[in-house]
Amino acid sequence: MSVIYLVRHGQASFGSADYDVLSELGHRQAALVGAELRARGVRIDLAVSGALRRQRETAAAALAAFAAEGWPGEIETDSRWNEYDQDWLINRLADVGGVPTVAATVPPSRGVSSRTFQGLLDVSLAEWIARPETGPGSFTAFSDAVGDALDGLVRRLGSGGTAVVFSSAGPIAAVCSRLLGMRADGVVSLNRVMINASVTKIVAGRSGTSLISVNEHSHIDTAGREFLSYR
Numbered sequence: 647m648s649v650i651y652l653v654r655h656g657q658a659s660f661g662s663a664d665y666d667v668l669s670e671l672g673h674r675q676a677a678l679v680g681a682e683l684r685a686r687g688v689r690i691d692l693a694v695s696g697a698l699r700r701q702r703e704t705a706a707a708a709l710a711a712f713a714a715e716g717w718p719g720e721i722e723t724d725s726r727w728n729e730y731d732q733d734w735l736i737n738r739l740a741d742v743g744g745v746p747t748v749a750a751t752v753p754p755s756r757g758v759s760s761r762t763f764q765g766l767l768d769v770s771l772a773e774w775i776a777r778p779e780t781g782p783g784s785f786t787a788f789s790d791a792v793g794d795a796l797d798g799l800v801r802r803l804g805s806g807g808t809a810v811v812f813s814s815a816g817p818i819a820a821v822c823s824r825l826l827g828m829r830a831d832g833v834v835s836l837n838r839v840m841i842n843a844s845v846t847k848i849v850a851g852r853s854g855t856s857l858i859s860v861n862e863h864s865h866i867d868t869a870g871r872e873f874l875s876y877r
Contacts, residue, residue: 647851648803650796651688651810652818653679655704657842657875660760668703675843675866675873676704680711682845682865683810688712692802692809693719696727696817704843705812726795729814730788735770736763760877768834775830789820796821800850815840822846825857841866842875 656672656679658665668676683690690712695705702723709717780786799809819837822828825848828836845862848855866873 647849648800648805648807648809649688650799650803650808650848650850651683652821652846652848653704653708653810653812654815654818654840654842654844654846655698655700655812656707657877658700660763660877666699668700668707671873671875672700672704672842673707675875676707677711678865678869678873679704679843679845680708683708684712688810689808690719690810691807692722692799693717693812694722694724694727694799694809695812696729696814697723697725698728698814701727701729701812701814708810708812708843724795726791727811727813727817729816730774732767735774736766764838764877768838771837772830772834775833788816789824792817792820793824796848796855800855803850805851818846821848822857822860825855836860839876842877 655668656675657669658672659667659669690709693705693709695701702721705721706717709721775785777784799811803809815837818840819833822836823833826832840861841863843863843866845865846860847858847862849858850856863874
């Protein structure tokens with residue numbers, strides 16, 4: 647049986663000029679999840695990260711904490727684990743009461759509160775998932791790409807291997823959706839509550855690929871409430 651741990655990136659820089667950078671808290675959260683994997687006695691055969699900077703920075707910080715003498719292996723990059731473009735979704739899809747919520751020229755992740763942004767994202771994400779399109783830019787294509795990435799890992803690991811993937815809330819929610827047969831509103835709900843530096847565990851064996859746990863964050867709770875964040 648192989649095991650795959652999906653790790654959400656640490657806190658990024660919401661509201662700043664460049665969201666795709668870990669905050670100071672994000673770096674600390676990444677170190678916490680690396681220490682947690684080490685404490686569990688996880689043996690990592692394969693480490694993979696999405697191509698986004700916040701994902702790669704999380705991978706580097708987590709694996710540095712995981713291996714006391716430095717991570718000796720390669721961290722592969724696979725863009726199929728990238729997050730969807732949140733600003734793109736809100737600017738092009740969110741519509742409340744028939745009036746566009748945000749001007750297309752203004753990145754929604756700048757200039758609004760985290761709570762307001764989350765509300766806009768929920769509406770946009772639900773509409774995106776509900777649309778029947780299957781081509782590039784569709785949720786179906788996004789979900790299929792993540793599913794293909796997961797299936798590829800399962801094949802590579804074979805029997806008894808372990809991989810850790812550093813990704814984001816969207817891809818992780820998409821994987822959970824596939825494995826549990828969740829409806830669109832379930833994907834939105836899971837995406838909303840995914841905690842930074844949380845762990846989702848998947849196992850694969852003769853009976854198929856199964857979801858064992860979602861959004862584990864006891865390592866965050868143990869460190870203190872100040873380490874808990876969703877965005």
